Amino acid sequence: MVLNFKNNRVSIYLFLISLIILTNYLLYNLEVMQPLSATAVIGSLIDFLIVIPVTTYFLIIRKKYSLKYMGLVLLAGYGLAYFIIPNHHLATYSFIPYIIAFSEGALILIELYLIYKVVKVLPEILKKLKNNDINTSYFLLNLRKNIEEYFPNRRIIHVLLSDLSMFYYSLFSWKRKVQISTGQTFTYHNKTSVLAVYIMIIHATVIESVGLHYLLHEWNAIIAFILLLFNIYAILFSLAEIQAIRLTPFLLTDKILYLQVGITSSMELPLNKIKEFKYYDGPEKLSSTEQKNIYDARVLDFIQEKPMFEINLKEKQKIHLIFGITREVDRIILNVDDSQTFYRSLLEKLEFNS
Known part of the structure; x- marks a missing residue:
């Protein structure tokens, strides 16, 4: 074998x-x-x-x-x-715990240096962000577009971009509402339990942080502190997911379908790249081979529902994942809250672009 x-x-x-x-x-x-x-x-x-x-x-x-x-x-x-x-x-x-702490500190210093590089051009980036057609709701998408102008093909900068988006959505977006100047928006989370999933994750992380930090502090204060930082990061990440899901519905314009699922994945799909759009009629669970070529634009759920729609592409398109990772796919599966309106609207746009 x-x-x-x-x-x-x-x-x-x-x-x-x-x-x-x-x-x-x-x-x-x-x-x-x-x-x-x-x-x-x-x-x-x-x-x-x-x-x-x-x-x-x-x-x-x-x-x-x-x-x-x-x-x-x-x-x-x-x-x-x-x-x-x-x-x-x-x-x-x-001495080994100190070496580990030094290694973690080195990673932090590298990230601080990258932040410095971005901060140098931040005034220009912010100016362009304000002039973007897609307003502040799509912070991650706008930020990526503008950063790529200054740091093209810099994977490590895209790792930093993920962190910037996480801090923005988790700490500075709570008074924001969905702001779109053009196109139709379609929420994808209201009929799921995704927000409850992340609230449970935050709750479990807080409890684990308190108990584990106390136990580890008796053994090694440095290791306890490092783990505490990881847990704080996990909490901020979950808060960012909640806010990004709330503030970034799918966006359909005359030429492009924007799909952003939290801060973990996103795609900017030109409508003229769509080969076929239909109601999903495939299996409820996809094989590992199928998953490699599919963008699953659904959120976490306690019970994952079968996809509503399937989009087949003329050629492979890029999706952006967290930490600067990219992948190419030729199929998309997704759910939306208002399925009938989404179906009619996308078919109309595809007919217009054909």
């Missing part, structure tokens, strides 16, 4: 990580392995702080997620080392 690496990379990853954890656990708990030399401890630390992060990067993070997650992976690796390696062995390497 030929192993399809792409489809099985998560299984391969879990197998490798489980093997590393198991072998290291047995190393310190089997009597036949005692006494252990100093090199055995060094080998374990290499497993947890180098092998696991590198494996995670190549099998999980690469091309899909931001490198910022590597800090969390490194932290998790040290946590595994702390619980598996006996304290009298690990005490010799008490």
Whole structure:
């Protein structure tokens, strides 16, 4: 049987990580392995702080997620080392938490430098944002367009763009209302439980933050502080999703269909690129192969409803995901609250553009 690496990379990853954890656990708990030399401890630390992060990067993070997650992976690796390696062995390497903290600090400094680069041209960007036809509701879309003029093809700048959008929607958009100067808007969340999902996530994160921070602070204050920052980030992200979903309905103009789902995905689709628009008649659950070529423009839900509509494209178009990740698709599936009006309106626009 030929192993399809792409489809099985998560299984391969879990197998490798489980093997590393198991072998290291047995190393310190089997009597036949005692006494252990100093090199055995060094080998374990290499497993947890180098092998696991590198494996995670190549099998999980690469091309899909931001490198910022590597800090969390490194932290998790040290946590595994702390619980598996006996304290009298690990005490010799008490400097490791400081190295991890330094690494996190370096990532923060890099991001601050990028912020400085953006701030230098921010007055011009803000001036252009004010003159945009699509008003402040579509902050992420407008910001991306303007930043690309100054920093074309700079992936790391797009990572920063995600953070700027997150801070805007989570902290500065609460008094905003949907503001559109042209086109028709269609909400996509009112008939779902997506807002309740994110409120539950925020609630669980707050409870976990308080309890875990207290426990970890007794063990290591630096690690507790780093985890607290990650939890604050998660809360801000969830708040941003709530606000972005509320403020960015799908927008249909004479030439373009704008699809933005929270801050996690968006697409600017020219209507002349649409090959077919119809009610969805496919399976309720899509295979992993189908998902690679489809933009699923639906929100999270406790019970995910079957898609209402399907859009087939003449050629692959780009969608923007979080942290500057892009992907090309040739199909779109989506739901809207006012399905009949959306169906009639889009058909009329397509006929006009044919």
